[in-house]
Amino acid sequence: MYLGIDLGGINVAAGLVSEAGKIVSHRSVPTPRTPEGVADAIADHVKTLLNEADGTVTYIGLGSPGTIEPDRGMVEYWSNLDFHHVPLGAMIEERTGLPVRMENDAGCAALGEYIAGAGKGSSSMVVITLGTGIGGGAVLNGKLYTGMNHAGLEVGHLVIEHNGRPCTCGRKGCFETYCSATALIREAFRVMDWAPESLLWALAGDKEKVNGKMIFEAYKQGDDLAVGVVREFLEYLGDGVASLVNIFQPEIFAIGGGLAGAGETILAPVREILDREDYARGSSRRTRLVKARLGNDAGIIGAAMLGAV
Ligand code: BGC
Numbered sequence: 390m391y392l393g394i395d396l397g398g399i400n401v402a403a404g405l406v407s408e409a410g411k412i413v414s415h416r417s418v419p420t421p422r423t424p425e426g427v428a429d430a431i432a433d434h435v436k437t438l439l440n441e442a443d444g445t446v447t448y449i450g451l452g453s454p455g456t457i458e459p460d461r462g463m464v465e466y467w468s469n470l471d472f473h474h475v476p477l478g479a480m481i482e483e484r485t486g487l488p489v490r491m492e493n494d495a496g497c498a499a500l501g502e503y504i505a506g507a508g509k510g511s512s513s514m515v516v517i518t519l520g521t522g523i524g525g526g527a528v529l530n531g532k533l534y535t536g537m538n539h540a541g542l543e544v545g546h547l548v549i550e551h552n553g554r555p556c557t558c559g560r561k562g563c564f565e566t567y568c569s570a571t572a573l574i575r576e577a578f579r580v581m582d583w584a585p586e587s588l589l590w591a592l593a594g595d596k597e598k599v600n601g602k603m604i605f606e607a608y609k610q611g612d613d614l615a616v617g618v619v620r621e622f623l624e625y626l627g628d629g630v631a632s633l634v635n636i637f638q639p640e641i642f643a644i645g646g647g648l649a650g651a652g653e654t655i656l657a658p659v660r661e662i663l664d665r666e667d668y669a670r671g672s673s674r675r676t677r678l679v680k681a682r683l684g685n686d687a688g689i690i691g692a693a694m695l696g697a698v
Contacts, residue, residue, distance in 0.1 A: 390444040393693025394431055395494060395685075396420065396453045398469045398521025398571075401427065403434035404686070405442055406693035410505035412686050414441050424475040432484035448488045449481060450692035452497030454522060457539040459491045465538070468557040469522055490695040493541030494688050495524025496533055498681070500698065501691030502643055503528040506682035513639040516681055517544055517630070518646030518688075523565040527637060542633075545569065549628050567625040570601045570647045577604050577618050587614040605651040619654075626655065627662030634676045635668045645681030652680055 390413075391406040401420050404412040416434050421427050435449060455467030462478015478489040492500070499508075499516040508514030508528060518524040525544030527534040535541070545565035546558050553562025554572075566572050577599055581589055588610060590596070592603040607615035634642055644655065660678050664670055681687055 390442045390446050391450065391693035391697065392435065392438055392442070392446045392448075393450045393497070393689040393691070393695075394434065394452065395497065395688035395692060396427065396431070396451065397494065397688075398454065401430045401434065402685070402689055403431070403438060404689040404693065405438050405446075406690055410501075410690055410694065412689060414438060415686075415689075420470075422470065424472060424477065424480065428477060428480035428484060431481050435481070435485045435487070446487070448490050448696050449485065450497070450695040451478070451481065451489055451491045452494035452688045452692040453477060453491060454494045454524065455540070456543075457491050457493050459539055462489055462491055464491075468559075471557075490692075491539075492533070492535070492692065492695055493524070493526070493539055494518075494692075495544075496526040496535060496539070496541040497689075497691035497695070498524065498645055498683075498687040499526025499528050499541075499691065500533050500694060501683055501687035501689070502645065502681050503531075503533075503691075504694055504698065505690055506687060507643040507679050508641045511640040513637065514641040514643065515542070515633060515637050515639040516643045516645055516687070517633070518681075519569055519626075519644065519648035520646035521569060521571050523569050523629075524646070525633070527639065529637075529639075544629070544633060547629065547632070549625055549632075564625070564629045568622060568629060573601055573604060573618065573622050573648065574599055576622070577615070580614055580618065584614040588612040589614060601648050602650065605654050609654065623655065623658045624662075627659045627666070630659050630678070631663055631666035634663060634678075635666075638669060639676055642676050642678045643681040644678070645684065645687055647685070649680050649684070656680060 523545035525542030550562035
C-alpha cells in the first residue's frame with residue numbers, strides 16, 4: 390500500500406493508494422495557516438489512514454506547493470502561505486515515525502496523470518493545475534522534470550500581462566493572478582456589485598459563497614457578467630497554454646485542478662486559440678489538449694508513487 394498527501398492552499402488531502410494506483414481511502418481537511426498546523430493535520434491523516442491500511446506502508450509521499458528540497462525534506466518557499474525554509478518532511482517524520490518523500494504538488498499531479506491518468510503511455514506530457522494557484526509539471530520521456538530546485542514548472546508565475554495584477558510572489562501579471570480559481574472568483578466578486586441583476590447573485594445567495602462552478606454555470610446560461618469574466622479568463626488561459634505548448638510541444642497537455650471540472654467549457658475555446666497560436670499548428674502531429682483524468686486525485690496518487698517510480 391502507498392500513502393500520498395496533497396497539500397493545497399485550501400485543503401490538505403490524503404489517500405491510501407493501491408499498487409495499481411487507485412485511491413482506496415480518502416480524507417481532506419481545510420489547510421491550517423501555519424507550518425505546525427499543517428504538520429499536525431498531515432500526521433492526523435496519516436494515523437487514521439494507517440489504521441485502515443490493508444498492508445504495509447513504508448513511506449509517506451508528500452506533494453507541496455512551492456520550491457522543494459526533497460533530500461532535506463524542506464519547503465523552501467511557498468508564496469501563497471508565506472512559507473520560508475519549512476522542514477516539513479522532518480516535522481512529519483517526527484510525528485509519524487515514517488520517512489517522507491517530497492516533490493512539488495503539481496509535479497506530483499503530473500506524475501499521477503502520467504502513471505494512471507491522461508498521460509499513460511505518452512512520450513511527453515505537461516499538466517497544469519488551476520486551483521488556489523497555478524501549478525505545472527512535465528513528464529518527459531517517462532521522467533518528471535524537476536529543475537534544479539524541484540519547483541516543478543512554476544508556470545503560475547509566468548508573466549502574461551506586463552505590469553498586471555500583483556502576485557503573492559512579488560511579480561506583477563503572473564498567470565495565476567488571471568487563471569487560477571482564486572483569480573476567477575476574485576474577478577467575479579469584484580464586478581458583482583455593479584450587476585445586481587446577475588444570475589450569480591441567485592446562484593450564490595451570498596457574494597462570499599461564489600465559486601468556480603457557479604461562475605461557469607452562469608456563463609453557460611448566458612449571464613452577461615459571467616460571460617465577460619469567463620471570456621477574459623479564457624483569453625488569458627489560451628495565451629498561457631499556447632506559450633507552454635510552444636515551449637514543450639508535449640504529446641499531451643492536461644488541465645487539472647478544481648477549475649478543470651468545467652471540462653469542454655474551458656478546453657474547446659482554448660483548443661481554438663491553439664489552432665491559431667500553436668507554432669506547430671501546421672504540423673501533422675499536434676499536442677492533444679485534454680482534461681486531467683484523475684481530477685483532484687492526481688496529486689495524491691503521484692505523491693504516493695514517489696518512491697515507486
Ligand atoms: C506555487 C506552485 C504550486 C502551485 C499550485 C503556485 O502558487 O508557486 O509551487 O505548484 O501554486 O499549488
